[in-house]
Structures are given as structure tokens and as C-alpha cells.
Amino acid sequence: MNLMKKCLIALLCVALMMTGFVFGASAEEEKTLVVSLGADPTTFNPVMKGDDDGHLIYQNVFDGLLELNYNSEVIPGLATSWETSEDGLTYTFHLATDVKWHDGVDFTSADVKYTYERIMAENGFIGGTLSATLESIECPDDDTVVLNLKAPDATLLGTLAWYEHFIIPKHIYENEEDWATCEAATSKPIGTGPFKFADYQTGVSITLEKNEDYFKGAPKIDKLIFMIVPDDTTAVQAFYNGEIDILTDVPTSEVLNMQNDPEIKLGCMSAARRYQLICNMENETMSKWEVRKAVALALDREEISLKATSGLQAPAYGFYPPFLDWAYNADADIGERDVEQAMALLEQAGYTKNADGYYLTLTLDVFTGGTYADCGKVIQANLKEAGIDLKLNVMEMAAWSEKIESGNYELGMMAGYQGPDPDAMGKRIGTDQVMNYSNYSNARVDELLVQGRALVTEEDRGACYKEIQAILAEDLPIIPIVEFASYHACYAEVYGDPYIDQIADVHDGCSAKAEILE
Amino acid sequence: MKKYLLKRIVTAFGIVLFVILLNYVIIRLAPGDPVRIMAGFDNPSQELMDALTKKYGLDQPLYVQFWRYITTLFKGDMGDSYLYNQPVSSLIFERVGASLLLSGVSAVLAVLIGSTLGLYAGRHHGKALDRTFSGVAYMLNAMPSFWLGIMLILIFASTLKWLPTQGMVNIRKGYTGWAYVVDVLQHMVLPCATLVAVQIPTYFRITKSSVMQVMAEEFVTTFRVTGMSERKIFNKYVLKNALLPIVTVFGINLAYVISGSTLIEIVFSWPGVGVLMYRSISMRDYNLLMGVYLLISISVAFMMIVVDLIYAWLDPRIRYD
Numbered sequence: 001m002n003l004m005k006k007c008l009i010a011l012l013c014v015a016l017m018m019t020g021f022v023f024g025a026s027a028e029e030e031k032t033l034v035v036s037l038g039a040d041p042t043t044f045n046p047v048m049k050g051d052d053d054g055h056l057i058y059q060n061v062f063d064g065l066l067e068l069n070y071n072s073e074v075i076p077g078l079a080t081s082w083e084t085s086e087d088g089l090t091y092t093f094h095l096a097t098d099v100k101w102h103d104g105v106d107f108t109s110a111d112v113k114y115t116y117e118r119i120m121a122e123n124g125f126i127g128g129t130l131s132a133t134l135e136s137i138e139c140p141d142d143d144t145v146v147l148n149l150k151a152p153d154a155t156l157l158g159t160l161a162w163y164e165h166f167i168i169p170k171h172i173y174e175n176e177e178d179w180a181t182c183e184a185a186t187s188k189p190i191g192t193g194p195f196k197f198a199d200y201q202t203g204v205s206i207t208l209e210k211n212e213d214y215f216k217g218a219p220k221i222d223k224l225i226f227m228i229v230p231d232d233t234t235a236v237q238a239f240y241n242g243e244i245d246i247l248t249d250v251p252t253s254e255v256l257n258m259q260n261d262p263e264i265k266l267g268c269m270s271a272a273r274r275y276q277l278i279c280n281m282e283n284e285t286m287s288k289w290e291v292r293k294a295v296a297l298a299l300d301r302e303e304i305s306l307k308a309t310s311g312l313q314a315p316a317y318g319f320y321p322p323f324l325d326w327a328y329n330a331d332a333d334i335g336e337r338d339v340e341q342a343m344a345l346l347e348q349a350g351y352t353k354n355a356d357g358y359y360l361t362l363t364l365d366v367f368t369g370g371t372y373a374d375c376g377k378v379i380q381a382n383l384k385e386a387g388i389d390l391k392l393n394v395m396e397m398a399a400w401s402e403k404i405e406s407g408n409y410e411l412g413m414m415a416g417y418q419g420p421d422p423d424a425m426g427k428r429i430g431t432d433q434v435m436n437y438s439n440y441s442n443a444r445v446d447e448l449l450v451q452g453r454a455l456v457t458e459e460d461r462g463a464c465y466k467e468i469q470a471i472l473a474e475d476l477p478i479i480p481i482v483e484f485a486s487y488h489a490c491y492a493e494v495y496g497d498p499y500i501d502q503i504a505d506v507h508d509g510c511s512a513k514a515e516i517l518e
Numbered sequence: 519m520k521k522y523l524l525k526r527i528v529t530a531f532g533i534v535l536f537v538i539l540l541n542y543v544i545i546r547l548a549p550g551d552p553v554r555i556m557a558g559f560d561n562p563s564q565e566l567m568d569a570l571t572k573k574y575g576l577d578q579p580l581y582v583q584f585w586r587y588i589t590t591l592f593k594g595d596m597g598d599s600y601l602y603n604q605p606v607s608s609l610i611f612e613r614v615g616a617s618l619l620l621s622g623v624s625a626v627l628a629v630l631i632g633s634t635l636g637l638y639a640g641r642h643h644g645k646a647l648d649r650t651f652s653g654v655a656y657m658l659n660a661m662p663s664f665w666l667g668i669m670l671i672l673i674f675a676s677t678l679k680w681l682p683t684q685g686m687v688n689i690r691k692g693y694t695g696w697a698y699v700v701d702v703l704q705h706m707v708l709p710c711a712t713l714v715a716v717q718i719p720t721y722f723r724i725t726k727s728s729v730m731q732v733m734a735e736e737f738v739t740t741f742r743v744t745g746m747s748e749r750k751i752f753n754k755y756v757l758k759n760a761l762l763p764i765v766t767v768f769g770i771n772l773a774y775v776i777s778g779s780t781l782i783e784i785v786f787s788w789p790g791v792g793v794l795m796y797r798s799i800s801m802r803d804y805n806l807l808m809g810v811y812l813l814i815s816i817s818v819a820f821m822m823i824v825v826d827l828i829y830a831w832l833d834p835r836i837r838y839d
Contacts, residue, residue: 032690039797042601049566050558128563180603202612203789205689225689229787230796233668237676238683238787243690398550398802405554434562 030222031516033494035246036235037226040203045185046166047115047124056248058166059509060208060224061102062191065093065112065145066161067507070498072271072323072419074161075505078107078192079145088152088456093145099215101169102196109139114170122179125164133159152454154461158421167192194219194512203228220515221496245494250487252371256310258489266489267500269508271323272419273484274316275375277364278404278412279477282439285360286410290349292476294342295362295411296334298386299379305482308374313482319469320418320425321483326458327422329466332473334480342386358389364411365393367400372413375481404437412437415484422465423453429468429477440477493517526826530819537815538591538808542584545804552576552600552802574600587808596812597805601798606809610791616686617778617790619702624710625775628717629768635718636725637760641752643730651722659719667712667785674708681707684787709786713779717771724767728760735759762832769825773818777810 041054046062067077079093099107118124120131133153138146149156159165169190176182184190189197194216195208208224227244229235232251239247250258250266258264277295279286286292301315317335322328343359351359364379366372373394380390390411395403404412416435418424426449427433431441445468452464472478488499496514498506506512553570557563571577575586590597596606635655639648658666675683682688686705693701732738733756741751780792787793791810798806 034690040602043603049556049570050562123563123565123569125558125563125566128565131565181598186604201789202609203616203787203793204686207689227685227689227787228789229684230784230793231787234671234684234785234787237671238685241675241679241683243683243685396550396800398555398800399548401554402549402551405551434564 031220032223032225033221033245033496033511033514033516034225034227034243035511036239036244036248037206037228038249039230040228041206043180043185044187044189044197045168045179046189046191047119047126047164047168048122048180048185049125050164055163056509057189057197057206057208057226058164058191059193059507060195060511061189061193061197062166062168063193064161064165064507065167066157066165067510068161068420069504069506070267070269070271070502070508071504072508073504074157074420075507077161077507078112078167082157084456088154088454089149091147091149091156093147095143095145096215097143099192100213101171101192102190102211103169103172105169105171106142107167107169107192108142109145110142111167111170112145113137113139114174115167118168118173118179126159126162129155129159152456154456155421155423155453158419158423162420163417194510195224198223214512216512219512221511224511224514239489246488246490246497246500248488250489252309252312252487255312255487255489258487263492264489265492265494265500266487267497267502269486269488269499270484272321272424273415273417274321275313275372275413275415275481275484276316277379277479277481278414278438279479280407280409280411280437280439281441281477282407283410285362288349289476290345291360291362292479294345294386295383295388296476296479297338297342297345298383298388299479299481300337300382301481303382304375304378308378309371309482309485312487313371313485316480316483319472319478319480320422320465323419324422326462327465329469332466332469334473337382339386346387353387356389357387359387361389361391362410363391363393364413365395365400365403365409366413367395367397369397370415376413379481407437407439413481422461423449425449425465425468429472438477440475442471442475445471523823523827526823530823534812534815534819538588538812539584541808541811541815542587545807546580548802550802552804555801556600570600587805591812596809599798599803599806601801601803601806606806609794609806610809610813613789613791613794614776616788617783617792618775620706620709620783620788620790621713621775621778622772623706624713624717624779625768625771627710628714629721629764629771631714632718632721633725633764636722637729637757639722640726640729640733640760641756643726648726652726655719655722658715661716663712663716663779664781664785666715667709667782670708670712671785681705684785686787686789705786709782709788712785713782720767721764724763725760728763729756732756732759758832762829765828765832766825769821769828770818773821774814776817777814 037053037056039053041057042051043054044057046058064077065079067075069075078095078099080096082091082093084091095109101107116130116137119127133149133156135148135150140146172184172190173179176184179185187200194211194214196211198209199207205228206226210219210222212218229238232249235244235247236251236254238244255266258266279292281287301317305311305313305315317333318328318330319332320328346359353359364376366376376392380392383390403409427435429436429440429445430449431446448464448468452461455461455464488497490497490500493516495501495517496511498508498510503513553567553576554562556570557567575583587597598604599606599609602609635651639651642648671683674681682705686702688701738751738756741755776791777795778790778792780796782788783790783792784796795807795810798810
């Protein structure tokens, strides 16, 4: 008993000490903004490979020649203006002057040339695209870069603006044989961006400090801290408790709560992405047009949107995300739900109802995360009404990806980025393309994709992509379900998240214009 | 004794080797391709994937890869992480401190509290306090740790605002010195309480049943007949005998301290090895995962030897030859 008493008293003392010892004084208040980050970045080399967590850091430390804003539109980065030659073979970029690297060295056109050449040599993230397109890179003077193309390529600007496309410092990387393990890639990145890299504590945080000499104007906040919080639920609580200022990935269930809170602002990331079913055209059942059409007709997109996403992800009917007016074909529509016709088609294909009232059984593979599994459940109920017995198979992402790629599936569901140029749809539907999980092949579509790439004006190019969408609406290798939506949240006194405040002239994850309002 | 120790070390070494082989095969049997994951899902390029496959030698036959791994391992090199392009050893080393701190303190607190309560309950079996303790222990035992963690966050951080929600330090303040220590301690309260709460039932029940078992032994009855005081019987004879099973369980728990508690580390954003292990599993970072597993198997093998030695020391009846 004595021992126990002593233990309890000791415990109480420790507890008191911890709760009591709290409010020590600290340095005078700097303007600090804390942003949530799901995981440690895997590298600080911003051009090596795709890294969603790293990308948020890169966007604040580095600049690209061009950038994408929150609506996936190309905006100026280090290049302030650019022109294309008549034949579409020469792109001339005029660079911002008086730009300095964070270590004080002048930024010049040589850095741009070096970056793209190194990316091609090392197979960086955009290496494949650049190698296929670029003939040569010239630097007529310090402020001008000329890209000579092998053939006209209207998608080039999008590639230079989209993802892991940043310009790296020649004076640092040219001395490094291994661009993955050098100091600049692991612990001391040097960029031209609005914030300088200050400190990285593994698993805890990444601290950036403002770059007073930023060529687009110094940021108004002193420190930008990315706090690593792996669990969504915990991140939400930390946001409510004031430990996080900008929450970058709000779970759907919390969005509704936050919408009712006048203190909280929300921004939606949606452009160029959407949830869609993929049909395996090499699977015996799914290769039948009647089956795909029946599935498409049996879906109640309003119900899926309402029940699986609380209405946050709008129903999607067309065959490309509608963020580009010139490329979106509103007429190539999947149409309204028609269960009767779906059943008629199945009977036409030779299916008869079994004792349980089903024509056939299909399996839908989805991965964990997002609202995929929830959508799957509503789809299951939808298809049941049309006499299709749908088995829902929820898998971990890596296992899902292997199953889908091996072609051993019937129906799958996925989203993913299809921008900034509509040519990106080619990766999913072009014959033998890297993400063509439907194993779809249509000669006319392939032809139109090549044409769309070579043409110059939006009108001409748009016609190609619109025709492709019309073909897809007929062939149905993919079936649109709902729009993509990922939410950012912050408190009313915080300004500067490009999605929340719809800031059109900065990169979509860049806090260059952030400030804390009084 | 020396011979015994030597024998145990050789066996432990063999076991660790076997575990390495087993892990190596099992990890690769799981579906999922690290190269595909590294290249990203949104817009993977074939050139990048080919380059990565070659860089990490993943195009070689499995036995060649294994041989390469094991030979570099014997040179003291656990290889590089696919994901981070850094040596596995330095990635683990950076995080092992945080795990040791949280899981170590929790393990010690749990064994102290759990066995103290167990001793009491075993001695006063059937009384009101015993029944209360036993009830609470069952309840705690049935609770998933991550759920309990979230509940504690909701109560003590979100509602009462007594403690920070998550993390190990207050990154806005960036404390140093003594204030830093206090800051870390504060951040440790909730994850530590969660871990202690879910570990207490094991110690409680083992201690309690072991005490009751020893109390029912005939030698205790004999002591009572001779008129020895209950206190003396308990402190001198029951306690010693009842301690043995606790040592075993504590030893096993300590062996896992090095890898931390994955679920709790994730719920509380604790920057330990557990989070690293979880990510390496989901991203199929084979080398990193092998490194973490290797460390766990070594520490289990090591702790088992230590436990055996403590046994010999605690119980002179045990003779090794």
C-alpha cells in the first residue's frame, strides 16, 4: 500500500509539473504561418521525381520558368513573357532580371539551360517529355532562353509549368555527381523562391524564412512552417486547437462542420481531376459494349454525389474535366440514368436473370482513402437495381495499382490529374500509354491525339479533343462518376492560400502572398 | 554459465539471419511495385521507371538481390532507402531517440503501475478495490489504442485545452534549454498515457494471477501455520516468486521499444521509427523496411538473452549447464 501511495504521489507531481510549467516567455512575436503536411518530403531536389509532400515545399523555395495557378492555368514564373515562332518550333522566353539565388549568386539563363539538360540526362520527372520534344536549348544572353523543338508541341508550356519542373542552381548542382544524395537535395536546398530553406527536423517540421530579395516582392510573413502530421483526424483537431493555420487536406466529413463556421474559410482543389470508373477492355465480360453501357446507364450520379460525398463532389457527366472551355465537349454527355434500358441491353447481350435476380456479377476494385469506397457502395446499390451483382473490393493503394496494371480486373475506380493540357488524357486512353489501364485502343483517338499536339490554336486543338470525347462517350473505356474535390481550410484572419482566396497569380501551393490580418 | 551464454548468442545470431531471409521473401511476396510508387500515380514516365528499376537493381533475379543485400549488410551497410535516397541507418538513427523516449518511458511506467496494482489485487483478491481494478483492466484491454488516443486528444486537448494535440515540440515557439524539456514532456503526456493505459492490463493480470498462484502454494500455508506474519510471507517469499513472469513480459516489451508504437506515433504525430516503418510499408521501401525489421529482430534476440540472465539471477534454483 505504501509503495502504491508513493507511486501515485510521484505521478501526480510529475503531472502537475507538466501542466503547471507551461507558459514560459518566448522571443518577440514573428509572423509565422503553420501549414499541415502529411509526410516528410522524400527529397529536396525539386526535379527528380514526383512527390506531393515535397511539392508544397518546392513551390515556396523554388520557381519554375512557368507556373500553374490554382485553376490549372499557366502563369509567368521566372519567365515574364514568351513568344512562339510561326512554325511552332521555337519558343523564346524572356526572364525576370535581378533574380538572385538564396545564396546571393545571380540567376541567369544558363541555370535554365543547365536544369533542363540535367533533367534529361538523369531522367528527372519531366525528363521523358523534354527529351521527346527538345532539339536544343540556347542562351543568346543572360535574360533570354530559346527552346528549339523537334516538332511542334502545344503541350510544352504545360509541361514546363506543371509538376517538378523547377529551375535548380547550376553553380551548386554542376559540382555534384549524384543529384539525389548531395547536400542540396537532402538538407540544404537553394532556390530563387519567396522563402529560404531554414531548418528541417525529421518527422516534425520544415521551417522556411522569408526571402527579402524575392524578385516578385518579399513575403509579408516572416516564417512559413510545414508541420508534419500523418493522421487526418489528428490534423483536424490540431487545426481546431490553433496549432495549424492552414489545413491542406480536410476530410470530407469535416468540411460540412467547417462550412457552418463563420471563422473558417474553405477552398476547393478540383480542376483537371475527377473520379471515373475504368473498364478493362481486355476482360471478357467488360469487353462487351452492352455491359459497359448498362453500367454507365445504371449509375445514379446525383445519388452517389449526395450519399457518398455529402454533395461535395458534384456529379460528372462528360468525358474530360470541364476546366478548359475550349477543350471540353459538353455534348459528349453520358446522359441520364435509365435502368430499363440498361436491363434491355444486358438481355440483348444474351444475359438472363438467375434465381437471385442478377444478370451477371462484376467486381469493382477501389483503393483506400478519399471517398472511393463510399462511392463504390452507392454504385453497388445502383447496379443492383439494374440486375448487376457488384462485388466491391477495397485494397491498399500499392496492391490496387499492381492488380489494375496487371490487367487482372473488371472494373476499377480512380481519379488523378489530367492537366494542365488536355493532351494529358492521352496517357489514359492512347494505345499502349503508360496509364491506359483500360487497355483501350482506338486508331482514330490515337490519330486525334497526335493532331492535337501538333496544332497551335486552341480552336483547332479543341476540335480534336472534343471529337475524342465524343468517341469515348460511345466506346466507354472510362465512365465519369463525380468531380474530384480536396479541401483546404484556414481561419478568417489568415490570407494567402491560393485555393482558399483564389489567388490567380501565384503557383497553386505557394504562400508568397500570405499574410496574417489583424 | 559462460558456455550457456555463448550458446545463446550463437542461437540468437542464427535466428536473426533466418528472420532476415524470411522478411526478405515475405516483403517481396506482397503485391505492389516500389518503382511504380516512386514514379508517382499521376503522370508516370516510362523512362523514369526504367531508370529507377536499374538504379536499385530491381531488374536482377531475387537471389542476386538477396546476396547483394546480405553481403553489404555484413559490411555494416543496410543499404539506401528507395524513397529518401539516404542510408537506411541514418534515417532510423534520426528517429530512434523519439521512439525510445516515448515507448521506453511508457514501458517502465506501465510495468510499475500495472504490477503494483496486480500485487495489490492478488493479495486482496475478491475485495472491492480488486474488483474495480480488474473491471478497469478488462475495459482498457478491450480498447483499441488509436481510438483511446483520439479520445484523449478530444478530451484533454480539444475540450479542456490542458495539453497540446500532437507533435513532440511546439514549433511556433521553438523553445530551447529547460523550456524545451518541459515542452517535450507536455507533448509526451497524452501519447504516453495512452500507451501506459493499454499496457497496464497485461502486467496487472499476470502479476495478479501469479501472486494468487504463489499464495495458494503449500509452503505459504506452512509459513502461516508457523505463525509468520502475512507481511513477511508476502514481501519475502511471495513477491520474489511472483516477479518472474513480469520480467519475461517486460523483456519482450522492451525489445519492441526501439521500433516504437506505430499506431500511437501516427495518431500523435510523434516523429519516431513507427511512422517511418508505416510509410515504408505503404510505399514498399524494401531496404528501409528490412532495416527496421532487422533492428527489431536483433533487439528481441538481445532482450531474450538478457531476460534469461535475469532469470538466473532472480531464481537460484534455475541451473544452466
